[in-house]
Amino acid sequence: MTMLKMVVCIKQVPMVSELPWDSRTGTLKREIAEGMMNPACKHALEAALRIKHEHGGHITVITMGPPMAAEVLYEALTLGADRGILLTDKQMAGADTLITSFTIARAIEKECPEFDLVICGSQTSDSETAQVGPQLAEELKIPSAAYIESLECWGETIRMKRLSDDFLETLEMDLPGLVTITTRHFHPRYATLSGLEEAFQFSDITILSAEDLGLSPDCIGMKASPTRILDVFSITAEKENYVMKGAVKKILEEVFEKFGDKISSAMGKDLKTHEHSD
Amino acid sequence: MDFNPCMKHKLVRKTVREFVETELGPIAHEIDKDARFPWEVAEKMRSLNYFGIQIPKEYGGAGLDSISYAISIEEISRVSAAMGLCITVHNSVGAYPIVLFGTEEQKKRFLPKLASGEQIGAFCLTEANAGSDAGGVETNAVQEGSDYVINGTKIFVTNGGVCGCALIFAVTDAQNPRKAASVFMVEKQTPGFSVGEIEDLCGMRANPVSSLFFEDCRVSEKNLIGRRGDGLKVGLAALDTGRIGIAAQALGIAQAAFEASVKYSKERQQFKRPISSFQTIQNYLADMATEIDAARLLLYKACAYKDAGKNFSPEAAKAKLFCSTIASRVTGLAVQIHGGYGYSKEYDVERYFRDAKVTEIYEGTSEVQRMVVARHLLSTPV
Numbered sequence: 001m002t003m004l005k006m007v008v009c010i011k012q013v014p015m016v017s018e019l020p021w022d023s024r025t026g027t028l029k030r031e032i033a034e035g036m037m038n039p040a041c042k043h044a045l046e047a048a049l050r051i052k053h054e055h056g057g058h059i060t061v062i063t064m065g066p067p068m069a070a071e072v073l074y075e076a077l078t079l080g081a082d083r084g085i086l087l088t089d090k091q092m093a094g095a096d097t098l099i100t101s102f103t104i105a106r107a108i109e110k111e112c113p114e115f116d117l118v119i120c121g122s123q124t125s126d127s128e129t130a131q132v133g134p135q136l137a138e139e140l141k142i143p144s145a146a147y148i149e150s151l152e153c154w155g156e157t158i159r160m161k162r163l164s165d166d167f168l169e170t171l172e173m174d175l176p177g178l179v180t181i182t183t184r185h186f187h188p189r190y191a192t193l194s195g196l197e198e199a200f201q202f203s204d205i206t207i208l209s210a211e212d213l214g215l216s217p218d219c220i221g222m223k224a225s226p227t228r229i230l231d232v233f234s235i236t237a238e239k240e241n242y243v244m245k246g247a248v249k250k251i252l253e254e255v256f257e258k259f260g261d262k263i264s265s266a267m268g269k270d271l272k273t274h275e276h277s278d
Numbered sequence: 279m280d281f282n283p284c285m286k287h288k289l290v291r292k293t294v295r296e297f298v299e300t301e302l303g304p305i306a307h308e309i310d311k312d313a314r315f316p317w318e319v320a321e322k323m324r325s326l327n328y329f330g331i332q333i334p335k336e337y338g339g340a341g342l343d344s345i346s347y348a349i350s351i352e353e354i355s356r357v358s359a360a361m362g363l364c365i366t367v368h369n370s371v372g373a374y375p376i377v378l379f380g381t382e383e384q385k386k387r388f389l390p391k392l393a394s395g396e397q398i399g400a401f402c403l404t405e406a407n408a409g410s411d412a413g414g415v416e417t418n419a420v421q422e423g424s425d426y427v428i429n430g431t432k433i434f435v436t437n438g439g440v441c442g443c444a445l446i447f448a449v450t451d452a453q454n455p456r457k458a459a460s461v462f463m464v465e466k467q468t469p470g471f472s473v474g475e476i477e478d479l480c481g482m483r484a485n486p487v488s489s490l491f492f493e494d495c496r497v498s499e500k501n502l503i504g505r506r507g508d509g510l511k512v513g514l515a516a517l518d519t520g521r522i523g524i525a526a527q528a529l530g531i532a533q534a535a536f537e538a539s540v541k542y543s544k545e546r547q548q549f550k551r552p553i554s555s556f557q558t559i560q561n562y563l564a565d566m567a568t569e570i571d572a573a574r575l576l577l578y579k580a581c582a583y584k585d586a587g588k589n590f591s592p593e594a595a596k597a598k599l600f601c602s603t604i605a606s607r608v609t610g611l612a613v614q615i616h617g618g619y620g621y622s623k624e625y626d627v628e629r630y631f632r633d634a635k636v637t638e639i640y641e642g643t644s645e646v647q648r649m650v651v652a653r654h655l656l657s658t659p660v
Contacts, residue, residue: 036292068285070285071285071288071289074285074286074289075289075292075293078289078293190293190296190322190326191293191326192325192326192327192340193290193293193327193328193331193340193342193346194335194340194341196289196290196340196342197335197340197342197346200285200286
C-alpha cells in the first residue's frame with residue numbers, strides 16, 4: 001500500500017481542570033494556566049504514529065491558537081510527527097467549533113491538499129463538545145467516523161472498531177476520510193530525549209495567519225461564530241451532615257420522620273402505605 | 279534578560295515529569311524502604327535516552343544542553359533522588375570525561391554503550407584515606423608494556439552495585455606530585471574488578487552505593503582517559519559537570535519537600551483552622567520558596583556558562599554549595615511543618631530530609647565548594 005499522508009489536528013488545553021471564566025469576553029481565561037496537549041489529541045497522534053511505524057507515512061500536525069500553542073506542535077514532533085502547522089492570528093481568536101472547523105479545513109486544503117486521513121481527538125478536556133472533528137469532515141466534504149477505538153489500514157480503506165451502546169461496531173471507510181479517536185486505546189508513548197532535541201533542531205513548523213490562508217476577517221474568529229456561550233459553571237455536589245444522637249429506637253423514628261419522603265422516593269415506594277411482604 | 283523558560287526547556291520539564299511521575303512516583307517510597315534499585319524503570323529510561331542526556335548524538339546520546347540536563351535531573355530527583363543520583367552520576371562524572379578528554383577511538387568504543395545505558399557508569403575517586411584530598415589516593419596503576427595493572431580499593435561508589443564500567447582515578451607517577459594520577463576506563467568484566475557489599479546509608483537508599491576492588495586489574499593503555507598524569511585535570515573537569523548535576527538533584531529534593539509542605543499545611547487543621555493560616559508557617563513557606571527560586575537561578579546560570587563555553591567551575595561550585603545547603607534547610611522545615619508525621623516513614627518528607635543531607639557531602643563537600651569559590655575570587659584581579 002502507498003504511504004498514508006495523515007493530518008492530525010491537536011489542541012493545547014489548560015493543564016488544570018477548572019479555569020476562571022472571563023465574563024467580559026465570554027471565554028475561558030486560558031492564558032493563566034500551563035498548557036498541555038489535549039489527552040484525546042495525544043491518543044489521535046499515537047494512532048497516526050502507529051500507522052506510520054507499521055506502514056510508513058507522513059504526519060502533519062495542525063493546531064490553532066495563540067503563539068504559545070506551538071508548544072504542542074513541538075511535543076508532537078518530539079513524538080515522531082514530521083511537520084507542524086500553527087494557525088495563529090488575533091482575528092482567529094474566540095472561534096466557536098463551527099468556525100474552528102472552517103478555519104482548519106481551509107488550512108488543510110491549502111497546506112495538505114493530498115491528504116488521505118485526518119485524525120482528531122474525539123473531544124477536548126476544556127470544552128468537551130466533540131464537534132470539531134465531524135464538522136471538519138463536513139467542511140472537507142469527506143466521510144467520517146467518530147469515537148474510534150481501533151484502526152487498521154487496508155490500502156485505500158480503513159477498518160475501525162468502536163463501542164456503541166455496549167455493542168462493538170466494525171466499520172469500513174474509503175479514504176480520504178476523517179476519524180476521531182477516544183482515550184480508551186492508543187495509549188500515548190513517552191517522548192524520547194533525543195526526539196526532543198531533534199524536534200527543536202530540525203523543526204519544520206509553518207506559521208499561518210488569516211491573510212496567509214486568504215480568509216477575510218469577517219468569516220473567522222468570534223466575529224463569524226454563531227455560538228455565544230452565556231455562562232460556564234462547575235456543578236457542585238452539596239452535602240449536609242445531620243448528626244442524630246440518643247437511643248437507637250428514637251433515632252430510627254427520627255430518620256423516618258425527617259427523611260421519610262426522601263427514602264420513599266429513592267426506593268420508589270410509599271413507605272407510609274407499604275407493608276412488609278414477609 | 280528573560281527569566282521565562284524557553285519552549286524547549288518547558289517541554290523537557292514536562293516530558294521528564296510525565297515519565298517519572300508515572301513510572302517512578304508509585305514506587306519511590308518502596309524502593310527507598312527496600313533499598314532496591316528499580317531496574318524496571320531503568321530499562322525504560324534506557325530506551326528514552328536518559329542515560330545519554332548530554333552525550334553527543336553521533337555517539338548515540340540525546341545531545342541536549344546543560345539547562346535541559348539540569349531540568350531533567352531536577353525532575354527525576356523531585357520524585358526519587360536515588361534514581362536522580364544514578365542518572366546524574368552516570369551522565370556527568372561517569373560518561374562526560376570521555377566526551378571531554380576521550381580520543382575519537384575511545385568515544386566510539388565507550389560512549390554508545392553508556393548512552394544507551396547498556397553500561398551504567400561510575401566514577402571512583404574516594405578511598406579510605408582520600409576524598410576531598412585527591413592527593414591521598416593510594417590506588418595505583420603500574421605500566422607493563424602497553425597495559426596498566428591497577429590495584430586498590432575505592433569506597434562509596436555511587437552506582438557501584440549496578441555499574442557496567444567505571445572511571446578509576448589511580449596514581450601512575452607517585453614521584454611527580456603535580457602529575458601523579460591518571461584516569462582509566464575499566465569495564466566490569468575485566469579480571470580483577472569486583473564489587474563490595476552495598477552500603478547501608480542514611481539516604482539515597484535505592485542507589486546501590488558500594489566499594490569497588492581492583493586486584494591486578496589489567497587494562498590496555500587505550501583505556502587511559504586523557505594523557506598519563508592528567509588525572510587531576512580530568513577529575514576536576516568531571517567534578518565541575520558533576521556539581522551541576524548534584525545541584526540539580528538537591529534542587530529537585532527541595533522542590534518536592536516544598537510542594538509537600540504547601541499541600542500539607544493547607545490540609546492540616548490545628549486550632550480549628552489550616553496551619554497555613556498561621557504566620558509562622560507562612561514565613562517558613564515563603565523562605566522555602568525564596569531559597570528554591572534563588573537556587574534555581576544560580577544553577578541555571580552555571581549551566582548557561584557551561585553551554586556558552588565559559589569557565590563555569592566557580593559557578594558550578596556556587597550552585598552546588600547553595601542548592602545543597604537550601605535542600606537541607608528546606609527539607610528540615612518540611613519535616614517541621616509536618617510535625618510528628620514528618621518524622622514518620624509514612625510521609626515522603628522524611629525521605630527527602632535523609633536524601634538532602636548527602637548533597638552537602640558528595641561531589642565535593644560544601645567546605646570544598648567554598649574553597650573552589652574562594653580560590654577563584656582571590657585569584658581574579660580586582
